[in-house]
Amino acid sequence: MVFTSLNFLLFFPAVILLFYITPIKYRWATLLIASYFFYLNIEPVFGLLTAIITLSTYFFTRLIDKVNDDKTKSKYMYLNIAIVLLPLFFFKYFTAINDGIFNILDLYEIRWVLPKITFLLPVGISFYTFMAIGYTIDVYNEEVEAEKNIGIVALFISFFPLILSGPIERAKNMIPQFKSDLKLNPANFSIGLKLMLWGYFMKLVVADRLAIYVDAVYGNLAHHNGDTILFTSLLYPIQVYADLGGYSLIAIGVSKILGLDVMHNFNRPFFATSMAEFWRRWHMSLITWLTDYVYTPLAFSFRRYGVSGIVLALMVTFVLSGVWHGATLNFVVWGVLQGVFLSIEALMNKRKTKMENRYSLKSNFLYVAFSIGLTYFLFSISQVFGRAVTFEDSIIVFEKVILERGSLFLDKTTLAYASIGIFMLLLSDFRDEYFPKKMLLFNNKHFVIRLGSYLCVALLILWIGILNGGQFIYFKF
Amino acid sequence: MDKPELIDRLTTIFRATFDADSLVLTDELTANDVDNWDSLTHMILISEIEKGLDIKFKLKELNKMKNVGALIEIITSKIN
Numbered sequence: 001m002v003f004t005s006l007n008f009l010l011f012f013p014a015v016i017l018l019f020y021i022t023p024i025k026y027r028w029a030t031l032l033i034a035s036y037f038f039y040l041n042i043e044p045v046f047g048l049l050t051a052i053i054t055l056s057t058y059f060f061t062r063l064i065d066k067v068n069d070d071k072t073k074s075k076y077m078y079l080n081i082a083i084v085l086l087p088l089f090f091f092k093y094f095t096a097i098n099d100g101i102f103n104i105l106d107l108y109e110i111r112w113v114l115p116k117i118t119f120l121l122p123v124g125i126s127f128y129t130f131m132a133i134g135y136t137i138d139v140y141n142e143e144v145e146a147e148k149n150i151g152i153v154a155l156f157i158s159f160f161p162l163i164l165s166g167p168i169e170r171a172k173n174m175i176p177q178f179k180s181d182l183k184l185n186p187a188n189f190s191i192g193l194k195l196m197l198w199g200y201f202m203k204l205v206v207a208d209r210l211a212i213y214v215d216a217v218y219g220n221l222a223h224h225n226g227d228t229i230l231f232t233s234l235l236y237p238i239q240v241y242a243d244l245g246g247y248s249l250i251a252i253g254v255s256k257i258l259g260l261d262v263m264h265n266f267n268r269p270f271f272a273t274s275m276a277e278f279w280r281r282w283h284m285s286l287i288t289w290l291t292d293y294v295y296t297p298l299a300f301s302f303r304r305y306g307v308s309g310i311v312l313a314l315m316v317t318f319v320l321s322g323v324w325h326g327a328t329l330n331f332v333v334w335g336v337l338q339g340v341f342l343s344i345e346a347l348m349n350k351r352k353t354k355m356e357n358r359y360s361l362k363s364n365f366l367y368v369a370f371s372i373g374l375t376y377f378l379f380s381i382s383q384v385f386g387r388a389v390t391f392e393d394s395i396i397v398f399e400k401v402i403l404e405r406g407s408l409f410l411d412k413t414t415l416a417y418a419s420i421g422i423f424m425l426l427l428s429d430f431r432d433e434y435f436p437k438k439m440l441l442f443n444n445k446h447f448v449i450r451l452g453s454y455l456c457v458a459l460l461i462l463w464i465g466i467l468n469g470g471q472f473i474y475f476k477f
Numbered sequence: 478m479d480k481p482e483l484i485d486r487l488t489t490i491f492r493a494t495f496d497a498d499s500l501v502l503t504d505e506l507t508a509n510d511v512d513n514w515d516s517l518t519h520m521i522l523i524s525e526i527e528k529g530l531d532i533k534f535k536l537k538e539l540n541k542m543k544n545v546g547a548l549i550e551i552i553t554s555k556i557n
Contacts, residue, residue, distance in 0.1 A: 141540050276515060291516050292540075299516075300536050303524040310517050346517045350496055353513055 002164070002472065003250045004203060011038065012254065015160075019258060020184055027182040028155055031258065038160035039124070046122040049087050050163075054154045056083045057132045058147075061139040065146035077140040081133050088129045091121045096327035123475045124164040126324065128157045130289055135171040137293055144171045152178050161251040165244065165474040167265045167285035174260070182259045192256035194442045194454075198428075199249030201457050203472070204465030206242035206421035212414045212466070214239055218387055221396050225406030229397055234380050236387050238422055241269060243473045244283065268429040273371035275341040275378060290317055310346060315339035325386070330394055334385040341378055417464040424460075478556055483530075483549065490529050494522045504546030532556060 002008065015034045022030045040047045060080035064073045105111035135156065138144045147153050156174050217224050217232040224232075248265035255262040265285050272278035279287050295317040302309030315336070322335025345352075361367040388394040431439055441453035478486075484502055492500050495513050508514040514522075526548075527533060532555045542548045 141537050143540060276517070280515075295516065296520075296539065297536055299520040300523070300539060303520050303527075306521065306524065310520055313520075314517070342517075349513060349518075353496060 002475075003247065003254075004200070004467075007041075016184070016257065019182075024181050024183065028152060028178045031159065031178070031182075032151055032155040035155060035158040035160040035163065039158060039163055042123055042164075043120070046125075049122055049125065050128060050158045051154075053084045053087070053128060053132050054150070054157050056080055057136055057157065058150045058153045061136055061146035061153075062148075064136070064139050073140055077136055080136045084129050084132045084136075087122070088125050091119055091125060092324075093327050094119055127166045127168055128163055130168050130286075131162075131171075132157055134168070134289060134293060138171055144175065147171075147175055149179075159255075161254040162262065165247050165251070165472055167248055167251065167263050168289050169262060169285065173263065177260050184257070184259060188256050188259055192253040192258075195249045195253030195256060197253075197454060197457055197461075198442070199246045199251075199253060200461055200465070201421070202242040202246030202249065202425060204246075204461050204467065206418065206425050207239050207246055207473075208243075208466035209414060209418040209421060209464065210235055210239040210242070213411055213418065214387070216411065217409065218389075218393075221388075221393060221400070224400075224409055226400040226402065226404035227406055228409040230401045231408055233384050233387075233397065233401070234377075235418075236383050237270075237376065237380050238425075240383065240386075240473060241266065241282075242421075242425060247472045247474065268433045270376055270426070271372060271429065271433045272375050273368060274345055275338070275375055276345050278375050278379060279338075279342070286321075290321055294320060307347065311339075311343040314342050314346070318342070329391040330385045330388060333391065333394070334382055337382040337385065341382070420460070420464065480549070480553070483552065483556075486529060487526070487545075487549070487552075490525045491522070494518060494525055502545050504544065504549070506545040507543070526552070530556065 011034075015030070018034070019027055019030050036047055036050075039050060057080055060076045060083075063076045067073055067076070102111060135144070135153075139146045147156075152175055155178050156169075156171060159169075159174070162169055214232055214236050217228055221229065245266040252262045252264065263285055265283060267281040267284065269278055269281040272281050295313055298316055299310050299313035302313050305312070316339075318339040319332060319335040321338070322331040322333075325331045325334065356362050356367075384397050385391075385394050388397055441449060444450050444453070488500070488502050491502060491511075492498055495511055495518065497511065500511065508519065523534060523539065530552065532552065534551070538551050542551065
């Protein structure tokens with residue numbers, strides 16, 4: 001059951017109704033039951049995974065809290081991390097390891113072909129695994145106390161708006177909210193519905209429309225020229241932003257309606273003027289998670305090597321992030337590229353700041369526009385490795401972009417509809433970036449303008465949205 | 478080392494790390510208030526403080542450094 005399915009539009013009002021009639025004290029339990037119902041509906045056996053991760057995390061965090069000796073605490077922490085990571089490793093890398101071994105056997109012609117076993121990656125597994133790991137480390141670091149009510153821990157790990165693709169929340173933010181008096185109120189309803197409406201717009205009007213064009217080109221690279229592939233590669237980051245950003249807004253909106261504040265995942269990433277800034281605005285819940293639980297411990301242990309230690313920590317973090325996206329050479333290159341971009345920036349940072357201050361460049365429109373364009377371009381280059389299916393395909397993309405000229409492949413209807421969505425999305429982000437609280441539509445003080453803008457967006461979704469669309473991109477991670 | 482002396486020494490380290498000659502340290506100062514104070518330069522800062530004051534931080538203590546005041550508190554517990 002995904003947010004864009006009809007089932008969800010029946011499920012969510014039913015949850016609100018049940019939530020409303022449950023006594024305040026037990027509303028967390030209603031959310032827990034709803035969350036398991038939601039997840040079991042995707043594949044019943046997946047519920048077993050969340051249950052095992054919950055039990056292990058509950059057990060070990062309580063132990064960490066109880067013992068006094070730091071060595072024993074750290075042993076329990078690592079033990080739980082290993083246990084909760086096991087299913088993720090198994091499902092994510094089983095096929096890659098399997099195929100690797102088969103390839104070797106094939107090479108020496110000693111493979112004995114038998115029916116092959118394939119496993120479906122449990123959707124959302126990365127996201128709740130990361131949340132469980134974060135919670136375990138936070139308890140070890142005494143950032144949060146180990147929760148005594150196992151039901152609350154189970155809800156934290158399985159909370160239905162977040163379970164499939166995040167945002168990857170933290171125990172420090174969510175657990176106190178789950179334990180508080182959860183109430184429905186009109187203000188939260190209004191904020192939540194607006195977030196959901198804009199999220200659906202991003203997903204159905206922008207992402208799914210762009211997907212038609214991007215899939216047509218990337219699905220058949222041999223038949224498209226370099227100019228078309230370049231154009232498509234420059235569009236792809238917008239598709240990913242609208243897809244995961246749209247999903248996140250719906251998740252945040254659904255949570256808000258239930259009275260829960262969830263962290264934002266994107267902060268107008270395409271207005272970043274450097275790659276470092278870009279990564280502070282893009283998929284923020286993943287990046288802050290990686291910063292806190294991977295980069296910081298690594299950089300801390302490499303700190304005596306100065307800048308080289310930081311560069312090494314950055315590289316390792318992003319390569320790990322790449323390998324998390326997929327066990328392919330493409331994603332390793334994707335991670336290496338991010339690490340290289342950020343390392344070069346880190347090494348040039350002092351000189352760049354001096355130059356910017358000397359010539360007051362930060363207030364120079366051309367300089368800012370150039371920096372935004374360059375950042376977008378660099379990210380688009382790295383995303384070729386995120387979108388192309390194989391490493392060989394990525395090489396074909398670059399070869400064609402450099403060598404092959406030709407007229408643009410124009411799927412006029414798709415591009416025309418997509419342009420309307422992209423224009424509105426970027427305009428809205430532009431307004432929020434440079435003119436916050438001005439030219440408001442969803443939050444205008446006049447009711448007529450508010451109502452008109454809701455209707456316009458809703459009609460656009462119905463008119464040009466892809467209503468029978470597919471999955472969200474991040475479900476596969 | 479008393480607090481004013483510690484703040485003096487820290488100010489020198491902060492100014493050199495962030496290339497900000499006029500930076501003034503207050504207890505409430507956080508990474509959001511200083512240009513270029515991000516997760517990359519933060520680790521350089523930590524390493525420079527360790528070298529400058531001849532102390533060693535623990536990873537756990539890093540998470541508790543929410544502002545300069547908290548940083549000073551942790552350092553004070555180590556040098557006194």
